[in-house]
Amino acid sequence: MKFRTTLVLMAAFLALLAFVLLFESRSRGKKAAEDKLVDLSSDDVRKISLKKEDETIIFKKDDKGDWLIVEPLEAKADTYEVNRLAQDFSSLKLERVVELEGGDPAKYEIPKKELTLWYKDREQPIKLLIGLENPLDKTLFAKRDDDSRIVLLPSYLKSALEKTIFDFRQKDIFKFETQDVKNIKLQAKDISWEAQKKEEDWYFLEPVSALARKSRVEDVLRALSGLRAKEFVSEQKQEADLEKHGLKDSEYSVTLALPSSNQEVTFTLHKDGDKVYATTSLSSKIIEAESQVLTDIEKKIEDLREKQVVVFNTWEASKVQVKKPDVSLIAAKGKDDKWFFESPAKEEVDKSKVETFIRKIESLEASEFIDSPAGLEQYGLAPPQAEITIWTKRDESEKQVQILIGQQDEEKKQVIVKNAGLDYLFRVDSSFLNEIPAKAQEWRPAPPEEKKEDQQKEEKK
Secondary structure (H helix, E strand, O other): HHHHHHHHHHHHHHHHHHHHHHHEEEHHHHHHHOOOOEOHHHEEEEEEEEOOOEEEEEEEEEOOEEEEEEOOOEEEEEEEHHHHHHHHHHHOOOOOOEEEEOOOOOHHHOOOOEEEEEEEOOOEEEEEEEEEEEEOOHHHHHEOOOOOEEEEEEEOOHHHHHHHHHHHHHOOOOOOOOHHHOOOEEEOOOEEEEEEEEEEEEEEEEEEOOOOOOOHHHHHHHHHOOOOOEEEEEEOOOOOHHHHHOOOOOOOEEEEEEEEHHHHEEEEEEEOOOOOEEEEOOOOOEEEEHHHHHHHHHHHHHHOOOOOOOOOHHEEEEEEEEOOOOOEEEEEEEEHHHHEEEOOOOOOHHHHHHHHHHHHHHHHOOOEOOOOOOHHHOOOOOOOOOEEEEEEOOOEEEEEEEEEEEEEEEEEEEEEEEEOOOEEEEEEEEEHHOOOOHHHHHHHOOOHHHHHHHHHHHHHH
């Protein structure tokens, strides 16, 4: 009897416990729901209206999911900024309830601002009315139009509500893909040059025919592609606007050819005191831009020319050939990154020696260019004193570079070299000549005894 009573009491206790847990769970769920003034998906927002004391801004999402400003003007919006606005107010937590019902909104100056959000598949929009700032903790008095409660919203929402139409506008209005540009003509005060892209490399056409340093040309393109407005000066430019802001006959002009879109666009820029104005031939707008853009594009051709004699990466080298009147050898990289002679005989090569030599060739830079040389004979290049050819491989792509070595100036410690793929010559430091093997023996691995001696010498140092 006693045991049965214990079981009954235990069952009653468990039932009561289950009821309490269920009640607490429901209470927590109800409280969580009550803690949010809005609990919808920001992805479903299709339209937003932000009404303030002095203006009303209306945003609409287009078919591609990008935001547009439709009032008080038509312009592309900064999608990140508008999405953030939609996110902040679609999952809107409240700090606390001030008055459950019957409160007077006017007492809290509600509404000083109105934010209305239209959602997909929802007939009525959500309208939020925002009033005074609470001086105690900077929270905001507010209410939802269809909710009797007056509540306090988090203080961080204030910055979003105070943003101007400029804050919500897309600032980089002259965007293009830098990889689509195939030709560039630049005029900047006393600087003038033209370059053309051939495969992956840039070549100057004017004022000299030469290889450009790819990264430097791309820096110029990125500066233009990333041009951002500090202020919108004119929405629909006229001749008078161009004249007023110095853009009719501007000292800065950059023309880009974009064959993939069958377009050509010309950027014109003008500096007036500490302000820089910009527009393009494909835009109706004039903007005030950051002055840094002029520093980025005002590059002399000397700063943009490729100074490396041959451009490649040592780690991509797969074969090297050295030809001199008295020596000819070829070494190739095999399995496990080991190097072997292909000629004069099939045998292993000292990896460190051949790769040190290749690095020397990779690092050759011009101390001076010799453009449009009259003839190669006078520079000791017909025939050359030596030829060095390096093959590189990246993925399935193979490339070959070759340099020809000419006259050496022993007093200046310089030598003239030619990249076989270019029409001009380079003067470079001649110290690399000491690394050219006079015979195959110099690239063969040292015998074990010599290696041991070398290690001992290194340890003593």
